[in-house]
Amino acid sequence: MIKQRITKSLKNLISKYLKTLKITGDLCFCIETPPKNINADFSFNCAMLIAKKINVNPKIIATEIIDLITKNIPELIESASMAGPGFINLIVKNQIFYEELEIILKKKDKYGKFSKNNKEKIIIEFVSANPTGPLHIGHGRGAAIGDSLARILKYLGYNVTKEYYLNDFGNQIFILAKSVEIRYRQLKGEKIELSKNHYQGKYIINIAKNLINGCKDFNKIDFKHEAVKYILQTIKNDLKNFDVKFDNWFSEKNIATTKDKNDKTEIDKVCEYLLLKDNAYKKDGAMWLASSKFGDEKDRVLKRSDGRYTYLASDVAYHKNKFKRGFSRLINFWGADHHGYIPRIKACVQMLGFDEKALNIILYQLVSFIKYNNHISQSSTMSTRAGEFVTLKEVLKEVGKDTCRFFFLLRAPNSQLEFDLELAKKKSVKNPVFYVQYVNARCKSIIKESNNRNNLVKNIKNINFNLLNTEEERNLIKQLTTFYDTLRMSEKTMSPHYVALYLIELADKYHKFYEKCRVLSNDINLTSARLKLVECVMIIIKNGLNLIGVSAPDKM
RNA sequence: GCGCCCAUAGCUUAAAUGGAAAGAGCAUUUGACUACGAAUCAAAAGGCUGGAGGUUCAACUCCUCUUGGGCGCGCCA
Numbered sequence: 307m308i309k310q311r312i313t314k315s316l317k318n319l320i321s322k323y324l325k326t327l328k329i330t331g332d333l334c335f336c337i338e339t340p341p342k343n344i345n346a347d348f349s350f351n352c353a354m355l356i357a358k359k360i361n362v363n364p365k366i367i368a369t370e371i372i373d374l375i376t377k378n379i380p381e382l383i384e385s386a387s388m389a390g391p392g393f394i395n396l397i398v399k400n401q402i403f404y405e406e407l408e409i410i411l412k413k414k415d416k417y418g419k420f421s422k423n424n425k426e427k428i429i430i431e432f433v434s435a436n437p438t439g440p441l442h443i444g445h446g447r448g449a450a451i452g453d454s455l456a457r458i459l460k461y462l463g464y465n466v467t468k469e470y471y472l473n474d475f476g477n478q479i480f481i482l483a484k485s486v487e488i489r490y491r492q493l494k495g496e497k498i499e500l501s502k503n504h505y506q507g508k509y510i511i512n513i514a515k516n517l518i519n520g521c522k523d524f525n526k527i528d529f530k531h532e533a534v535k536y537i538l539q540t541i542k543n544d545l546k547n548f549d550v551k552f553d554n555w556f557s558e559k560n561i562a563t564t565k566d567k568n569d570k571t572e573i574d575k576v577c578e579y580l581l582l583k584d585n586a587y588k589k590d591g592a593m594w595l596a597s598s599k600f601g602d603e604k605d606r607v608l609k610r611s612d613g614r615y616t617y618l619a620s621d622v623a624y625h626k627n628k629f630k631r632g633f634s635r636l637i638n639f640w641g642a643d644h645h646g647y648i649p650r651i652k653a654c655v656q657m658l659g660f661d662e663k664a665l666n667i668i669l670y671q672l673v674s675f676i677k678y679n680n681h682i683s684q685s686s687t688m689s690t691r692a693g694e695f696v697t698l699k700e701v702l703k704e705v706g707k708d709t710c711r712f713f714f715l716l717r718a719p720n721s722q723l724e725f726d727l728e729l730a731k732k733k734s735v736k737n738p739v740f741y742v743q744y745v746n747a748r749c750k751s752i753i754k755e756s757n758n759r760n761n762l763v764k765n766i767k768n769i770n771f772n773l774l775n776t777e778e779e780r781n782l783i784k785q786l787t788t789f790y791d792t793l794r795m796s797e798k799t800m801s802p803h804y805v806a807l808y809l810i811e812l813a814d815k816y817h818k819f820y821e822k823c824r825v826l827s828n829d830i831n832l833t834s835a836r837l838k839l840v841e842c843v844m845i846i847i848k849n850g851l852n853l854i855g856v857s858a859p860d861k862m
Numbered sequence: 863g864c865g866c867c868c869a870u871a872g873c874u875u876a877a878a879u880g881g882a883a884a885g886a887g888c889a890u891u892u893g894a895c896u897a898c899g900a901a902u903c904a905a906a907a908g909g910c911u912g913g914a915g916g917u918u919c920a921a922c923u924c925c926u927c928u929u930g931g932g933c934g935c936g937c938c939a
Binding site: 336338339340341342343344349351354357358364389390391392393436438473476477478590591592593594603604606607608609610611612614616617618620621641642643644645646647648669671672674687716717718720721722723724726729736737738740741743744747748751752753754755756759791795798799803804807810811814817818820821822824825826827840861862 | 864865866867868869873874875876877878879881882883884885886887888894897898899901902903904919920931932933934935936937938939
């Protein structure tokens with residue numbers, strides 16, 4: 307947390323400086339990491355901002371600030387210099403980095419964990435795939451991103467609940483049940499065909515076979531119940547193999563059918579509330595949500611003229627239920643095909659009396675896959691109804707959980723991605739995830755070897771980190787100390803891909819260190835300092851991998 | 863037709879409230895294992911950030927237009 311420390315000192319310094327210039331008001335500046343080709347630890351642009359305010363040459367301001375820095379905080383800053391149009395570049399004292407290593411060693415797997423008790427209750431809803439078919443790789447992407455963000459926010463001290471909203475009610479379940487029933491009757495020898503609207507996937511036949519093997523009397527079979535039960539089980543298995551665990555499974559059927567003592571469901575009640583507040587009205591025999599009042603392009607039906615509620619009605623009740631359970635921040639991961647749905651659900655949140663900002667909807671772009679027909683590749687989108695998709699299960703079987711999760715996390719949610727299964731299989735040989743995991747394996751090897759050598763270093767009491775003064779060591783240490791900043795970055799942007807990218811960079815710094823700086827040598831003091839550094843690397847690598855749900859094996 | 867998202871090296875892509883010379887990996891070429899694991903390292907090559915304007919001291923980033931892709935526009939979910 308070096309960045310925080312330096313920012314604090316600089317803000318003090320600058321605010322005093324602003325007073326001497328008689329500038330009032332807050333100057334919003336923050337320190338940044340300079341581009342890689344610049345030789346500096348941090349840089350900041352406040353000289354340019356001040357210069358603009360009082361209309362003087364930024365270079366004059368920069369010179370004065372540099373003077374202040376060198377005079378006032380020499381214990382933090384080794385040197386400060388001006389560059390380009392008025393940037394101030396800082397090189398931090400090595401001692402500050404060494405102190406951070408001590409903290410890593412002390413806090414171990416709690417390094418970077420936010421220590422203060424943060425009471426904000428967050429609910430993250432993700433995957434929520436309809437129980438009408440197996441999970442495909444698109445769901446896998448949502449699962450990897452959502453689960454990883456949940457882990458990161460938890461680490462940063464939030465009270466996080468992971469939830470799967472199960473659409474086990476409504477029209478699609480009816481169609482699913484019908485599809486299974488037709489397959490069942492086909493297997494029994496009846497001449498009957500599926501229509502286009504029915505689910506075409508082979509798994510439907512499996513469900514039907516299962517029912518026949520169960521030897522139930524046809525008239526006693528509840529096809530809805532059996533189909534959902536079977537599919538839900540496969541979904542749960544897939545998620546388990548993907549290391550995704552939900553705290554709660556929230557059933558739509560439950561919210562739609564459970565009645566209170568006045569014979570009303572939560573949906574009934576929320577619709578009544580909306581009517582009362584004039585945010586819903588009746589027209590053409592249906593009930594409408596006045597979502598256009600809050601920015602939606604038109605009003606939407608809540609209750610059809612035949613008396614059945616729409617999916618939207620369930621969703622309003624569901625979101626109200628989330629607030630009712632005490633969550634102050636709602637994070638929803640949705641596939642990008644749902645983007646049109648955002649205005650109406652944001653409208654609902656406001657109608658229910660909450661700040662629209664309390665609901666964060668993160669869209670991830672859909673995954674398409676490359677289809678190989680007679681060696682001609684062709685991009686195709688997934689459709690559960692048509693039975694065209696690549697399942698998460700088969701990808702997991704081919705490339706494994708670690709590679710699969712890492713693959714999804716290398717990209718920002720908003721980037722479109724084409725999944726080439728053939729390539730994924732090949733990539734398993736040379737893959738960034740192994741590059742990162744290899745760091746841990748190498749570290750472990752060194753520790754093991756040092757134990758074999760009578761470990762003289764164990765007798766050294768005072769570790770002298772000053773001996774770690776090569777370029778490779780400094781780069782490695784610096785990278786270790788930005789772990790916390792990376793987590794904050796992920797929090798701010800709600801995107802865990804920064805952690806994956808950070809780990810690759812850390813691995814890069816480590817492998818370079820490994821080549822240049824031999825850890826075990828005759829110099830006992832140097833050896834012990836480097837062994838401690840290796841220990842720090844293992845702590846951070848394991849921490850980081852754990853936050854994105856990837857394992858850190860000792861041997862590969 | 864209207865709306866949302868995307869376009870960066872041959873491929874997959876990164877880039878912090880606008881900041882310095884746009885970073886990686888794969889593939890290609892060339893070097894390095896008798897010392898802690900070569901799943902590694904060192905080096906070469908590869909870019910008018912789809913195109914055209916504009917705002918700014920400064921644009922991959924913001925605005926307008928345009929081209930090409932993805933998605934959405936139901937009393938479906």
